[in-house]
Amino acid sequence: MEKKGFKAWLYLLPAFLFLGVFMIYPLIDVFIYSFEEGYNFASQTFLGVGTYNYSYVLHDPYFLQALKNTFILVVITVPLSTGLALLISVMLSSIKPLRELYQTVFFLPYVTNTLAVGLVFMILFKKTAYSEGMINLLLHLFGAPSVDFIDGPYWAKMFVLCFYTVWVVMPFKILILTSALASVNPVYYNAARVDGTSRFRIFYKITLPMISPMLFYLIITGFIGAFKAYNDAVALFGVNLNAAQMNTLVGYIYDMLYGNSGGYPSYASAAAILLFTVVLTITCINLLVSRKHVHY
Numbered sequence: 001m002e003k004k005g006f007k008a009w010l011y012l013l014p015a016f017l018f019l020g021v022f023m024i025y026p027l028i029d030v031f032i033y034s035f036e037e038g039y040n041f042a043s044q045t046f047l048g049v050g051t052y053n054y055s056y057v058l059h060d061p062y063f064l065q066a067l068k069n070t071f072i073l074v075v076i077t078v079p080l081s082t083g084l085a086l087l088i089s090v091m092l093s094s095i096k097p098l099r100e101l102y103q104t105v106f107f108l109p110y111v112t113n114t115l116a117v118g119l120v121f122m123i124l125f126k127k128t129a130y131s132e133g134m135i136n137l138l139l140h141l142f143g144a145p146s147v148d149f150i151d152g153p154y155w156a157k158m159f160v161l162c163f164y165t166v167w168v169v170m171p172f173k174i175l176i177l178t179s180a181l182a183s184v185n186p187v188y189y190n191a192a193r194v195d196g197t198s199r200f201r202i203f204y205k206i207t208l209p210m211i212s213p214m215l216f217y218l219i220i221t222g223f224i225g226a227f228k229a230y231n232d233a234v235a236l237f238g239v240n241l242n243a244a245q246m247n248t249l250v251g252y253i254y255d256m257l258y259g260n261s262g263g264y265p266s267y268a269s270a271a272a273i274l275l276f277t278v279v280l281t282i283t284c285i286n287l288l289v290s291r292k293h294v295h296y
Contacts (some may be wrong), residue, residue, distance in 0.1 A: 030269045057267055065242075065247060077226055078219065092106070109167060111166070114232070121167075121236060127149075157237065167226065227275065256268035256271060
């Protein structure tokens with residue numbers, strides 16, 4: 001028995017080494033950097049140790065703007081994309097002819113380059129000297145005034161960012177949920193139909209509990225992915241996200257390291273630890289909620 005246990009730990013050793021070198025050590029290193037005040041990257045020296053970096057970041061208007069944008073993005077896109085993916089997956093599962101074709105069509109945006117999709121969205125929404133964009137043309141058909149969704153008011157830019165994010169993440173969720181729905185044992189549905197149970201009650205009492213582990217997985221990964229959003233904003237509004245008021249937490253960290261505000265690894269580390277804390281807290285809350293609502 002001891003020999004088998006030793007072999008098991010030996011097989012796991014490469015994974016532990018990988019996690020230690022590329023995940024645990026960087027996390028500890030960033031945590032240490034976040035308390036080193038006045039850190040100079042060139043000379044590898046710092047002035048002292050304290051919480052000034054956290055105080056600076058929490059009072060930085062660019063960080064607060066990025067925090068606001070990220071939370072709006074999370075609150076809107078995660079429930080909306082998951083709900084729409086579930087609705088589309090249920091509809092796809094009820095269609096027999098050309099089901100595989102529809103699944104392929106819905107999955108295509110996921111394998112398309114993110115920046116390419118962002119360029120298409122920018123063309124659709126952006127007003128130029130020569131064109132007002134296809135979306136504004138549609139608005140004119142209904143008598144609505146044109147809106148500059150890329151360089152205009154904040155709410156318009158946030159709408160485009162949320163729309164784009166939902167468009168990008170939904171195909172993967174549709175694929176996962178379609179597979180989950182296909183794995184539900186049809187015996188449960190047949191028994192419910194014999195009892196005369198309505199479709200809504202079947203969906204609420206049978207389908208949702210059976211696919212709840214996959215739904216929980218998508219919600220957790222959706223929250224984490226939304227908090228890591230950066231490419232989406234760059235694809236729509238360019239690299240100067242602070243000027244556009246559309247920066248995200250990851251974008252703020254990148255700017256502190258390499259952007260126009262670059263050269264401040266201590267501030268970037270403090271912001272990274274704050275982001276890690278927020279994501280960890282929300283993940284723990286989701287885990288607590290899942291104990292009552294997820295059925296394995």
